[in-house]
Amino acid sequence: MTIPDPRPETRRFEVGHSASIGASKSAEPVFDIDDLSVTYGDFRAVEGITLDIQPSEITAFIGPSGCGKTTVLRCFNRMNDLIESASVEGSIRYHGVNLYGPRIDPVEVRRRMGMVFQKPNPFPKSIYDNIAFGPRVAGHKGNLDDLVEESLTRAALWDEVSGKLAEPALALSGGQQQRLCIARAIATSPDVVLMDEPCSALDPIATLKIEELMLELKKDYTIVIVTHNMQQAARVSDRTAFFTVDVRAEGVRTGRLVEFDDTGVIFTNPREQSTEDYITGRFG
Amino acid sequence: MNASAISAAPEAVGRALSQHRRDVRGSLFRVVLLGSLLVAIGILVTLMVDIVARSLPVWGDRGVVDLISTEISADPARAGIWQAFYGSLILMVFTAAIAFPLGIGAAIYLEEYARDTRTTRIINANIRNLAGVPSIVYGLLGLAIFVKLLGGLTGPSVEGRSIISGGLTLGILVLPIVIITTAEALRAVPSSIREGAIGVGATPWQTIRHHVLPIAAPGIFTGTILSLGRAFGEAAPLLLVGGITTFFSTGDAGFIEVLQGRFSAMPVLVFSWARLPQAEFKALTAALIVIMLIVLLLINATAIYLRNRFEKGVTS
Ligand SMILES: Nc1ncnc2c1ncn2[C@@H]1O[C@H](COP(=O)(O)OP(=O)(O)O)[C@@H](O)[C@H]1O
Ligand SMILES: [Mg+2]
Numbered sequence: 001m002t003i004p005d006p007r008p009e010t011r012r013f014e015v016g017h018s019a020s021i022g023a024s025k026s027a028e029p030v031f032d033i034d035d036l037s038v039t040y041g042d043f044r045a046v047e048g049i050t051l052d053i054q055p056s057e058i059t060a061f062i063g064p065s066g067c068g069k070t071t072v073l074r075c076f077n078r079m080n081d082l083i084e085s086a087s088v089e090g091s092i093r094y095h096g097v098n099l100y101g102p103r104i105d106p107v108e109v110r111r112r113m114g115m116v117f118q119k120p121n122p123f124p125k126s127i128y129d130n131i132a133f134g135p136r137v138a139g140h141k142g143n144l145d146d147l148v149e150e151s152l153t154r155a156a157l158w159d160e161v162s163g164k165l166a167e168p169a170l171a172l173s174g175g176q177q178q179r180l181c182i183a184r185a186i187a188t189s190p191d192v193v194l195m196d197e198p199c200s201a202l203d204p205i206a207t208l209k210i211e212e213l214m215l216e217l218k219k220d221y222t223i224v225i226v227t228h229n230m231q232q233a234a235r236v237s238d239r240t241a242f243f244t245v246d247v248r249a250e251g252v253r254t255g256r257l258v259e260f261d262d263t264g265v266i267f268t269n270p271r272e273q274s275t276e277d278y279i280t281g282r283f284g
Numbered sequence: 285m286n287a288s289a290i291s292a293a294p295e296a297v298g299r300a301l302s303q304h305r306r307d308v309r310g311s312l313f314r315v316v317l318l319g320s321l322l323v324a325i326g327i328l329v330t331l332m333v334d335i336v337a338r339s340l341p342v343w344g345d346r347g348v349v350d351l352i353s354t355e356i357s358a359d360p361a362r363a364g365i366w367q368a369f370y371g372s373l374i375l376m377v378f379t380a381a382i383a384f385p386l387g388i389g390a391a392i393y394l395e396e397y398a399r400d401t402r403t404t405r406i407i408n409a410n411i412r413n414l415a416g417v418p419s420i421v422y423g424l425l426g427l428a429i430f431v432k433l434l435g436g437l438t439g440p441s442v443e444g445r446s447i448i449s450g451g452l453t454l455g456i457l458v459l460p461i462v463i464i465t466t467a468e469a470l471r472a473v474p475s476s477i478r479e480g481a482i483g484v485g486a487t488p489w490q491t492i493r494h495h496v497l498p499i500a501a502p503g504i505f506t507g508t509i510l511s512l513g514r515a516f517g518e519a520a521p522l523l524l525v526g527g528i529t530t531f532f533s534t535g536d537a538g539f540i541e542v543l544q545g546r547f548s549a550m551p552v553l554v555f556s557w558a559r560l561p562q563a564e565f566k567a568l569t570a571a572l573i574v575i576m577l578i579v580l581l582l583i584n585a586t587a588i589y590l591r592n593r594f595e596k597g598v599t600s
Contacts, residue, residue: 077483079479079482079483082478082479082482084399084400107485107486107487108485110482110483110484110485111484111485114483114484115479115483115484117476117479117480117483119476121474121476121477121479121480122480123477123480123481123495124477124499133481133484133486133494134484134485134486137484137485137486137487137490137494138485181480184480184484185483185484187484188484188485
């Protein structure tokens with residue numbers, strides 16, 4: 001297949017040591033998105049998005065609800081393929097390869113990207129099987145027990161569940177379930193972790209745990225996080241993309257990217273008035 | 285109401301909270317609902333008691349096992365239901381063997397693979413319509429195709445009026461029900477589970493095999509087995525494709541010959557016996573119905589057992 005695999009051979013099924021990709025912005029971007037538009041049937045949800053995602057950084061998407069943050073995120077691992085009416089225009093290049101190119105296998109794409117959803121969605125199976133499923137379907141050959149332990153350790157959940165791996169995942173608390181989903185997402189040794197409002201269903205303490213975890217994971221993974229929580233974006237992200245939604249006369253709402261910059265700039269010295277209004281709570 | 289009008293004095297709060305409102309409409313509605321339930325149960329119990337009472341003369345000198353193991357006869361004192369019991373049993377196996385794989389397969393395709401196009405919607409609507417088609421119409425279909433057209437294959441020596449024709453007809457009869465209940469069970473699987481599996485790089489088939497089907501299994505099993513209960517009780521289509529109720533030998537023919545041979549079934553025998561003039565046959569008919577009810581109960585119990593088993597498998 002034509003999708004590059006930037007993970008060194010040794011890391012394909014192993015979590016635990018640093019990716020060899022540099023962190024400076026001059027490095028080749030992980031994603032290069034150019035003039036992306038997504039349409040659901042006749043409804044254009046987002047239009048003209050251009051941005052890039054840098055390796056080993058946390059990029060946050062913020063903006064009022066309905067502005068298309070989830071829609072854009074789900075283009076990164078071709079999750080929008082599951083929605084029949086969705087169609088994508090423009091280009092998303094992943095390490096230079098057009099993800100929507102004709103010969104791309106979406107399953108291969110998703111094996112390189114872990115995804116964490118808004119509502120924790122563990123499989124109704126044991127804790128162990130939740131983690132082991134991804135590596136199993138990817139044909140993992142090594143020791144699954146070790147992989148499960150490493151993934152849970154990386155997701156800061158091992159200490160809480162080490163004695164009950166065979167118990168149902170649904171018996172865990174919401175925050176534990178979300179960390180389990182993060183462990184599940186990194187068990188396949190992805191290159192990127194995509195998170196869609198991972199803390200919106202969690203209490204503040206669980207949220208804090210996940211934020212710490214993100215900062216820890218950033219050493220090895222490129223992370224894109226959608227959040228409605230601006231403090232969260234300010235706390236964890238390196239760069240922030242601010243989206244908004246334009247309401248046209250006919251009542252059609254189309255999302256667009258307003259501003260994309262270092263998180264510090266967005267939160268202290270934004271270029272656009274609408275960004276500042278949103279950040280300071282005068283809007284949306 | 286003005287907020288300041290609500291007094292916070294303890295006695296006033298106590299009085300306000302202990303005021304009993306008389307909800308006349310609510311109470312009336314409740315009585316009507318309870319009434320509906322009682323009427324439904326009443327009818328059911330009356331039917332059961334009536335049937336059991338009518339069958340009592342038979343149980344005086346014969347047991348269930350005796351009735352089942354005795355062959356059909358025109359002499360009420362010696363008549364049993366063996367051919368009908370045996371016929372119904374084979375018919376059920378046949379029906380399940382046809383309708384389960386076809387129906388479950390079709391439902392998985394429709395729900396998990398087919399795109400939501402006009403064609404898919406038309407097919408779905410028609411499957412629903414087919415489930416409502418009177419069973420006698422399936423009988424006519426079976427008569428035209430399995431008996432007349434394919435008689436040389438289904439039953440060469442009995443002009444196609446064989447157990448194969450009966451089984452195929454019943455299989456097609458319950459096929460829409462199997463498809464619909466399976467599709468409903470699949471639709472009940474939360475899409476977040478599918479997204480979770482697809483998200484870690486599972487193929488559609490891996491997602492279905494490891495996550496969707498195990499979660500839907502209890503619903504699929506219950507639905508499909510209950511549809512067997514429907515097939516079990518059908519007399520009309522079997523009368524059309526040649527179910528008989530006079531004595532015939534099940535002898536020691538080979539399996540294929542049995543399948544290609546003439547057949548009887550319990551509902552067909554009920555239909556036939558109920559029209560006989562002798563009082564003894566009236567009692568025998570009632571006894572036969574009691575046995576059918578027992579079989580139905582066993583079918584339903586199996587469905588419940590399987591559902592519980594698989595539900596446990598999913599959550600642990
Ligand atoms: N499956 C879908 N079908 C049709 N419209 C959708 C679908 N998913 C999202 N939308 C629409 O696209 C727009 C953007 O939604 P979304 O990406 O979920 O926004 P956000 O995540 O920023 O809240 C909204 O107007 C929403 O109603
Ligand atoms: Mg969203």
